[in-house]
Amino acid sequence: MVGIFIIGILMLVGAVSVVVVRQPVHSALALIGVTIGLAMIYLILQAEFLAVAQVIVYAGAIMVLFLFVVTLLTAGKEEMEAEDTLSGQRWAGIITGLVVGLGLAVVIATHSPVKLSTALSGSFGGLHDLGHQLWGPYFAMLAGVALMLLTGVIGVLVLNRPDQVNYKSRLDLPSGVSLVDAEQEGKK
Amino acid sequence: MISVQYVVALAALLFMVGAVGVLVRKNPLIMFMSAEMMWNAAALAFIAFARNYHDMSGQVMAFLIIGTAAAEVGIGLALIVAVYHRRHRLDIDEISRLKG
Numbered sequence: 001m002v003g004i005f006i007i008g009i010l011m012l013v014g015a016v017s018v019v020v021v022r023q024p025v026h027s028a029l030a031l032i033g034v035t036i037g038l039a040m041i042y043l044i045l046q047a048e049f050l051a052v053a054q055v056i057v058y059a060g061a062i063m064v065l066f067l068f069v070v071t072l073l074t075a076g077k078e079e080m081e082a083e084d085t086l087s088g089q090r091w092a093g094i095i096t097g098l099v100v101g102l103g104l105a106v107v108i109a110t111h112s113p114v115k116l117s118t119a120l121s122g123s124f125g126g127l128h129d130l131g132h133q134l135w136g137p138y139f140a141m142l143a144g145v146a147l148m149l150l151t152g153v154i155g156v157l158v159l160n161r162p163d164q165v166n167y168k169s170r171l172d173l174p175s176g177v178s179l180v181d182a183e184q185e186g187k188k
Numbered sequence: 189m190i191s192v193q194y195v196v197a198l199a200a201l202l203f204m205v206g207a208v209g210v211l212v213r214k215n216p217l218i219m220f221m222s223a224e225m226m227w228n229a230a231a232l233a234f235i236a237f238a239r240n241y242h243d244m245s246g247q248v249m250a251f252l253i254i255g256t257a258a259a260e261v262g263i264g265l266a267l268i269v270a271v272y273h274r275r276h277r278l279d280i281d282e283i284s285r286l287k288g
Contacts, residue, residue: 001191008198015202015225019209024217031221034202038228041195045239047247050231050254057254062224062261069265070217073272085281093211101204109197116242125247133248141248145255152259156266 004044011037024070032063046125195236203229216268216280220261227257 014033021027035058042051123129134142202225209222231250238246268278275282 004195004198008194011198012201012205015205018221018225019205019213019218024215024221027218027221031224034225035228038232041198041232042235045195045235047235047238047250050235050247050250053251053254057258058224058228062258065261065265066217066221069269073217073269073278090212094208097204097208097211101200101207105197105200105204108200109193112191112193113237113240115240118242120242124242124244129244130247130251133244134251138245138248138252141252145252145259148256148259152262155263159263159266159270 004041007037007040007044011041024074025067028063028066028070031066032059035059035063046120048125049127049130050125192236192240196233199229199232199236202226202232214280215278216271216283217278219280220264220268223264224257224261227253227260 011034014030014037017030018027018034021030035054039051039054039059042048042054206222206225206229209225210219213219213222231253234246234250234253236246238244238250271283272278
């Protein structure tokens, strides 16, 4: 129980620093911390496979992709955030988010859900149970996610297809004076 | 026994921080990371309730959330890179000028 509080505080610190830091690289690193903390809480909640999947997919794949894009787009740049086009948009966003989120958290923390008295089965959260559910009653959703990933791959290829560069124009370089000509000019 | 409501409250706070990040920041990369945090908060709530009600369906939903988030990251980062190649600025308001 104490462990959850400690991990939760660390995660919230990481989450706030994702939002407030200036450099996107620091924000990506803080998000990796949040992800690792989430994996630890998954372990405490007996979701072993999901904890492993969280680390592999988020820390291993998604955040590496983020870091690639961040280094590709913002390397060596120190850009201030642009001015707001709508005045007061920032404060309106902060207040709306705080009211909604804190209200939600208070309501949840004061209403405890029904507690089951039966013991948890030993295989709960393992790969076996999850696989039975995924390939049984939830197979349509699994197929949907698979289709979505395929669509994502095709979408990325379509969005970032290379421009039609005119390679001919690169060959029209002015013909430089050769070294031999230059030497003869010098002797004269 | 873990009191699940604290974990769900943590998920709500995480969701709140992510939502504030999306509303306040103007760098599309940081907005996108905040959105990822909101996905993660939803998955955490699903897993907490799965633990409470001894039902694997919540974990199945969390697994599907992880898969969906992976697809979303691919498309979203491709969009950000495409917009950056045209406009050479990382500012979300650049996209609003697409309307002409």
